[in-house]
Amino acid sequence: MMLWDRLLIALLAALSPKWAGASDSSPSLTQSAAAPAFTYTRTSFLLNGKPYIIIGGQMDPQRIPPAYWRDRLIKARAMGLNTIFSYVYWNLLEPTQGQWTSSEESNDIAKFFRIAQDVGLNVVLRPGPYICGEREWGGFPAWLARVPGMKVRSSGAAFMDAAESYLKRLAGDLRDLQVTRGGPLLMVQVENEYGSYGEDHNYTQGLRDILKENFEVPLYTNDGGVDWTLRGGEVPGVLAEIDGDPRSGFAARDRYITDPTELGPLLDGEYYTFAPDYWGPGNKHNTAVGNPSQIQQFVSDLDYVLGANNSISLYMFHGGTNFGFSNGAIWKNYTAVFITSYDYGAPLDESGRTTDLYFKFRDTIQKYVPEDSIPEPPANVPLLEISNITLSPTISLFDTLGPKINSVAPLTMEELDQAYGLVFYEHTVNTTLQGTLQPGDRARDRVIVYVNGTKKGVIDSTYSQPAPVSLTLQPGDTLQLLVENLGRVDYWSRESGTFVALEDQFKGIVGNVTIGSRVVSGWNVYSLPLDEPPAATQAKPSAIAPGSPPTFFRGTFQIESGNTTDPAALDTFLEVPDGVKGNVWINGFNLGRYWVVGPQQSLYLPGTILKPGVENEIVILELEPNGETLTALGVTERTWANYPDPDYP
CATH class of the missing domain: 2.60.120.260 (Galactose-binding domain-like)
Known part of the structure; x- marks a missing residue:
């Protein structure tokens, strides 16, 4: 080991004294310092003292039926992967503030990690609290919007208190699975691509400190490989890594990150195998099928990374499904809504079947690992017809409404203590109204407009210019507005949009309904979370x-x-x-x-x-x-x- 590398490890240890233990059952500081289970030099990751190249892939357990976790992990190992990167969705683990649900089978992240270890894989934890991932509000629970003083992804007390509580509970579930205790967990990511969003370094350093208090393994950040994202997301004492194109990203990391406590081996933490899909005309499915030039680029990039003894994680190895109402959206000055499928064009498709891309990656990886070290993948099981x-x-949805709430102005979904689903607003007209309908401050998601139970139009925010709905109403008519939460925005960049959509996540109708210039007051409001049919x-x-x-x-x-x-x-x-x-x-x-x-x-x-x-x-x-x-x-x-x-x- 070079002198510079030894000095770097010593400096990291000084800056990170809690890596080695946060409880009485932790290994001693002396033991961890003498023989760290997983660490790194300026050029290499080290697992039990030996160089370790991460050949990783992203797979999120909460998007996959738990009964299939083992199958998907076996197939990951059989493609040649040695490490699984996993997001964790806060909104599923704490759907109601203070209600922790990791005992539910689909939220048992510890079980997923144990299975990974059983089949010969290590894991990297990406807990957020913000994870993006094309998930509803980037994994944030909807109840955050109701907390006074809340500003997500900030160092404000309201958000930091909630985030700390979440991270401590998650660490309690996973602490014994760290590599320092014989488990598969190698590293933990601090936030996620924060440099694309902001520059509140008090926030990211606060998260670093929370994670150090609760985990013993190294921490890292992951940002796009350009100067402003790297500088916005860097955290002193935390290994800075990149995502996207490894050629430009690796060069940018070494050019723009100068703090020696943030430098170490190169890792492309999200190398995109394809892309997610949006609902809407003209949006094609992203796939490797019929795209040989793109596949060749994948192979070339993988050769470039592994051939230089650098590390990589394929995003996604296996995407899974946005079951129920769990998909997110991106704000593009309209709401670009992700579809239910998270197939992603990944090597392992949405149903867990291997694809041609899977075998292209497998053939490439085999060149960089010992011969016969990759097991044979299981055969694909035919699907059922x-x-x-x-x-x-x-029954009509309008006959299942349940209790109503009377309100002068419409109430938001959050004011109804509701996270997902639909909200129904009903107004009995008492004076002639004529003109264009405006449902609150702006079109949020999708509003179906009815008069006396008959559809009159749709105001849909997936269009940059939603179609107007003009009405003529007489006394005694009933105006009905059905608003669907299509998925809260999970991504907003400092360079994309006219308002910070990630922070403004109220659903339903916000503000007054107007027809022409007249404010419509007096509503019956019905909550329709659709938890079950x-x-x-x-x-x-x-x-x-x-x-x-x-x-x-x-x-x-x-x-x-x-x-x-x-x-x-x-x-x-x-x-x-x-x-x-x-x-x-x-x-x-x-x-x-x-x-x-x-x-x-x-x-x-x-x-x-x-x-x-x-x-x-x-x-x-x-x-x-x-x-x-x-x-x-x-x-x-x-x-x-x-x-x-x-x-x-």
Whole structure:
């Protein structure tokens, strides 16, 4: 080891005295200093004293059915990966302030890490508290918006107190899984790409100190490989790393990061295998299929990194699914909403099947690891085909409203103590009103406008210029506004937009509703979180035609398990070919949103949700019904396509 490297390690140890232990059960400072389980020099990571090149891939356990965690991790190891990078979603771990849910199977991050170790993988933790990840509000829980004085991603007391509580609880679950205690956890990331967002170094240094108090392993930051993002995100005493293009990013890291306590081996912490998809006409699915030049670029970049003994993490190795209402959005001076699928064009597709890209990466990695050190990947299990299921209408959404709240002005979703789903606003007209409808301060998400139960138009913020809805109302008419939370914005850059969308996350209607120049006062407000679909009912809505209110449809179907006990043999892709927009529940589990605008035209249905040999229930909330029945079916090859009418709202 060079003298410079020894001096650097000594300096890092001086700046980071709590790496070695935060509790009585921690290894002693003397033991950790003498033989750190995982550390680094200026040029190399060291695992148990030996050089360790991170060949990593991103896979987030909370986006994958827990029953499939082992399968996905085995396939990661069989592609040649030795490390898994994982975001953790605060909003799922603490959906209500003070309610910690890591005991729920899908939130048991510790179990995921133990399985990773079982199959020969190490892990890197990316806990945020902000993680972006195309998730609802970048992983922040919705209740943060109701905390007085709250400004997310800042050093303000309100946010730091909440973040510290979250990080301490998470550390309590994972502390014994650190490499210092024989576990697989090598490093922890401080925040996430903060330099793209701000320059509050008191905030990032505060997070550094919280993490040092609760973890013993090295910390690192990850920022885009340009000067202003690196300088905004750097934290003294924390290893600075980059994402994106490794050639320009590595050069930028060594050019712009000059603090020796932030320097060390090169890691491309997010090398993008493709990209996520947005809802809307013209948005194509990002995939390696039919894109040989892009695949060749991937191979070239991987050769460039590994050939120089540097480290990398593929984002994503396996994307998974934004089940339910968990997708986020990006603010582009309109709301660019991510689809339910997080397939990402990744080497392991959304259903966990290996792809041609998987084997391209595997072949490349094999050149840089000992011969025969990579196990053979399991064969892909064929998907299940499910013939047409006919669903019948059961009840109108407007007949499931529950308790109402009377308010002079509309209430936001947060004021209703609601995180996700829909809000319904109803006003009885007492004077003639005429003009263009304005739902609050601006169009937030998607507003379906009804008069006396008949649809009159849609105001949709996924368009930079939402279509106007003009109304003429008479005394006695009922004005109804159904507002859907399409997904809170998870990313806003200092260089993108006219307002800081990440901080302004109130959903529903904010401010007054106006028609023409008149303020509309006096509302009945109904909270519709849609945590579960309504129970089966004999009630049947009136005749359904275009313009009818949203309607729940229900059907049942049976499947046979054949001769296998592997739930993957029951995996399929569910299509609703005559649906327009809505959500699908299978046996009470919310698969997510479908929308005719595409590009997604089928929903991944994991076999873990299905029950062989008995009736399975499918419930669909169709927001824009246009017929007396719906049809659903399971297909073995998914469909990606756009709705042909680019003006569809």
